[in-house]
Amino acid sequence: xxxxxxxxxxxxxxxxxxxxxxxxxxxxxxxxxxxxxxxxxxxxxxxxxxxxxxxxxxxxxxxxxxxxxxxxxxxxxxxxxxxxxxxxxxxxxxxxxxxxxxxxxxxxxxxxxxxxxxxxxxxxxxxxxxxxxxxxxxxxxxxxxxxxxxxxxxxxxxxxxxxxxxxxxxxxxxxxxxxxxxxxxxxxxxxxxxxxxxxxxxxxxxxxxxxxxxxxxxxxxxxxxxxxxxxxxxxxxxxxxxxxxxxxxxxxxxxxxxxxxxxxxxxxxxxxxxxxxxxxxxxxxxxxxxxxxxxxxxxxxxxxxxxxxxxxxxxxxxxxxxxxxxxxxxxxxxxxxxxxxxxxxxxxxxxxxxxxxxxxxxxxxxxxxxxxxxxxxxxxxxxxxxxxxxxxxxxxxxxxxxxxxxxxxxxx
Amino acid sequence: xxxxxxxxxxxxxxxxxxxxxxxxxxxxxxxxxxxxxxxxxxxxxxxxxxxxxxxxxxxxxxxxxxxxxxxxxxxxxxxxxxxxxxxxxxxxxxxxxxxxxxxxxxxxxxxxxxxxxxxxxxxxxxxxxxxxxxxxxxxxxxxxxxxxxxxxxxxxxxxxxxxxxxxxxxxxxxxxxxxxxxxxxxxxxxxxxxxxxxxxxxxxxxxxxxxxxxxxxxxxxxxxxxxxxxxxxxxxxxxxxxxxxxxxxxxxxxxxxxxxxxxxxxxxxxxxxxxxxxxxxxxxx
Numbered sequence: 001x002x003x004x005x006x007x008x009x010x011x012x013x014x015x016x017x018x019x020x021x022x023x024x025x026x027x028x029x030x031x032x033x034x035x036x037x038x039x040x041x042x043x044x045x046x047x048x049x050x051x052x053x054x055x056x057x058x059x060x061x062x063x064x065x066x067x068x069x070x071x072x073x074x075x076x077x078x079x080x081x082x083x084x085x086x087x088x089x090x091x092x093x094x095x096x097x098x099x100x101x102x103x104x105x106x107x108x109x110x111x112x113x114x115x116x117x118x119x120x121x122x123x124x125x126x127x128x129x130x131x132x133x134x135x136x137x138x139x140x141x142x143x144x145x146x147x148x149x150x151x152x153x154x155x156x157x158x159x160x161x162x163x164x165x166x167x168x169x170x171x172x173x174x175x176x177x178x179x180x181x182x183x184x185x186x187x188x189x190x191x192x193x194x195x196x197x198x199x200x201x202x203x204x205x206x207x208x209x210x211x212x213x214x215x216x217x218x219x220x221x222x223x224x225x226x227x228x229x230x231x232x233x234x235x236x237x238x239x240x241x242x243x244x245x246x247x248x249x250x251x252x253x254x255x256x257x258x259x260x261x262x263x264x265x266x267x268x269x270x271x272x273x274x275x276x277x278x279x280x281x282x283x284x285x286x287x288x289x290x291x292x293x294x295x296x297x298x299x300x301x302x303x304x305x306x307x308x309x310x311x312x313x314x315x316x317x318x319x320x321x322x323x324x325x326x327x328x329x330x331x332x333x334x335x336x337x338x339x340x341x342x343x344x345x346x347x348x349x350x351x352x353x354x355x356x357x358x359x360x361x362x363x364x365x366x367x368x369x370x371x372x373x374x375x376x377x378x379x380x381x382x383x384x385x386x387x388x389x390x391x392x393x394x395x396x397x398x399x400x401x402x403x404x405x406x407x408x409x410x411x412x
Numbered sequence: 413x414x415x416x417x418x419x420x421x422x423x424x425x426x427x428x429x430x431x432x433x434x435x436x437x438x439x440x441x442x443x444x445x446x447x448x449x450x451x452x453x454x455x456x457x458x459x460x461x462x463x464x465x466x467x468x469x470x471x472x473x474x475x476x477x478x479x480x481x482x483x484x485x486x487x488x489x490x491x492x493x494x495x496x497x498x499x500x501x502x503x504x505x506x507x508x509x510x511x512x513x514x515x516x517x518x519x520x521x522x523x524x525x526x527x528x529x530x531x532x533x534x535x536x537x538x539x540x541x542x543x544x545x546x547x548x549x550x551x552x553x554x555x556x557x558x559x560x561x562x563x564x565x566x567x568x569x570x571x572x573x574x575x576x577x578x579x580x581x582x583x584x585x586x587x588x589x590x591x592x593x594x595x596x597x598x599x600x601x602x603x604x605x606x607x608x609x610x611x612x613x614x615x616x617x618x619x620x621x622x623x624x625x626x627x628x629x630x631x632x633x634x635x636x637x638x639x640x641x642x643x644x645x646x647x648x649x650x651x652x653x654x655x656x657x658x659x660x661x662x663x664x665x666x667x668x669x670x671x672x673x674x675x676x677x678x679x680x681x682x683x684x685x686x687x688x689x690x691x692x693x694x695x696x697x
Binding site: 053054218222227231232235248249251255256259280282283 | 413423524526527528530536543544617619621624627
């Protein structure tokens with residue numbers, strides 16, 4: 001009797017699960033069919049990234065802002081722009097699966113986003129196969145645009161309105177050289193994480209600064225304590241150091257540098273220092289730390305300051321990692337290109353994207369032959385910020401700087 | 413440079429001791445190789461982060477994080493470890509799985525991004541010409557106090573005698589009317605408390621991430637292999653050897669060789685002194 005009752009109970013539970021599954025599936029297909037019904041009324045953009053990560057969340061938030069602003073200004077070709085978000089979970093397999101869903105189920109017109117190189121490289125052929133435009137707005141791997149050069153016909157639908165790792169390396173080294181020259185520094189150091197993308201920069205750094213180099217340290221990306229590196233830095237007598245940190249180590253490095261009052265100026269790239277939370281994360285100790293930050297509150301174009309202010313107003317925080325402004329620009333550039341071409345046809349759009357110059361929040365965007373973009377004063381400047389009393393002061397280049405470089409209080 | 417090695421070696425000896433003591437204690441008493449000990453350390457950091465961001469005062473943050481971690485340790489003992497306690501392998505696998513589970517819970521709740529825990533003490537001072545933060549000095553001092561407390565507890569109190577009795581011969585202790593199970597729960601809670609205090613003290617100068625528990629558990633493992641599982645002073649000496657070996661290697665060669673040195677020590681210890689440098693049961697000396 002008891003067993004029978006249990007069986008009935010299990011049967012009831014299974015039935016409920018089945019009904020619930022069918023209901024949920026129906027809800028899901030409702031949203032999908034809703035999307036395809038809107039084909040004539042909307043233009044659809046697929047937004048991809050690992051949304052649970054800060055860089056991915058920034059893509060989602062900035063793309064959402066771009067879509068909202070475009071629709072408030074009349075949409076694209078008189079139609080509403082609709083965003084469909086797909087979380088690639090920083091996983092190439094997952095990336096391929098969600099991109100296929102975007103292309104063939106949601107039937108998006110183009111795709112913007114993805115900050116992980118391995119995912120971008122995995123989804124690129126899937127999107128190219130469908131002959132839809134892929135605006136990659138986060139991965140810095142040169143392979144993404146090299147593919148365009150190598151097989152133009154197949155990969156011509158790929159565009160990347162952001163710097164690749166070669167451009168980043170050149171930018172870091174140029175800013176450092178300028179600082180060394182301006183201040184007349186005689187001893188320099190490099191603290192660069194152990195990562196493949198850093199290797200060519202380290203090699204060039206050692207060649208370029210030659211005898212001035214007194215220390216090169218290569219800590220692991222998961223370093224949790226910089227006591228040793230900072231003692232070595234202090235003992236080396238270096239006056240300025242370039243850091244290259246793309247993981248979480250930047251917070252603890254900055255805190256320990258300030259707490260121990262290491263008399264060496266810090267510049268370079270610290271991904272955590274690009275985030276508005278950095279000031280609190282370092283308990284306000286990182287005053288005077290410099291880092292490259294793509295997208296700053298400065299009048300680079302007429303869209304730069306409104307992007308910064310509107311983002312801050314909508315999300316209650318200032319823009320963080322570079323992936324946000326590049327995704328924002330990616331959506332804007334595509335909307336502009338569709339309006340100029342008068343169609344969402346990919347072949348026509350490729351022609352427009354290749355020939356026109358677009359105004360983004362990060363600068364004037366002009367695509368190169370390989371569909372990467374041009375950097376420099378007239379295009380997209382390589383901008384630096386310095387943490388100054390809780391604010392990201394824009395200190396370089398001179399053409400966009402709003403603040404002067406200061407020295408940390410313990411450095412005379 | 414020598415001063416740097418002396419000062420930072422001492423600070424890391426203290427930190428490693430604190431983490432390894434809890435790990436060593438529960439093995440010494442209950443023969444439980446608790447691989448989730450590092451996850452308790454991580455959990456305490458997140459508890460401190462959560463409580464401090466809720467606006468609580470420093471005292472309540474510390475107390476709250478310690479109590480939460482003690483509860484977690486006891487619940488994990490009663491729910492997961494106790495039913496399988498007779499098999500060392502099963503306990504190893506279960507506690508490893510539990511550590512992974514806790515890590516995922518933290519990822520889901522707080523995300524994978526680093527969090528920060530505010531310092532208990534601001535500012536810094538110079539020791540032997542090396543600038544250290546007051547927080548690091550506090551970590552060192554509290555560790556010394558807690559080691560002395562543990563020594564006093566184990567060697568000078570009735571509870572300590574009971575713990576040592578259970579550690580040496582559980583059957584005999586039970587025949588004498590000691591409820592060994594209650595002792596295991598007490599020691600598990602104590603072990604959790606040590607992990608929590610270590611987390612609270614070091615979180616302000618480390619990066620708080622969901623995976624932060626793995627590195628300390630590896631260091632703790634080496635330290636207790638060196639010092640002998642369950643041996644308080646052995647643990648301290650093990651921590652001293654590991655911390656200074658890491659410091660000297662990092663300064664003289666490359667910081668990236670730090671972990672390689674730790675594992676070399678562990679391999680050598682397992683080959684030549686498999687029962688530790690000072691092997692005994694739980695001991696006060």
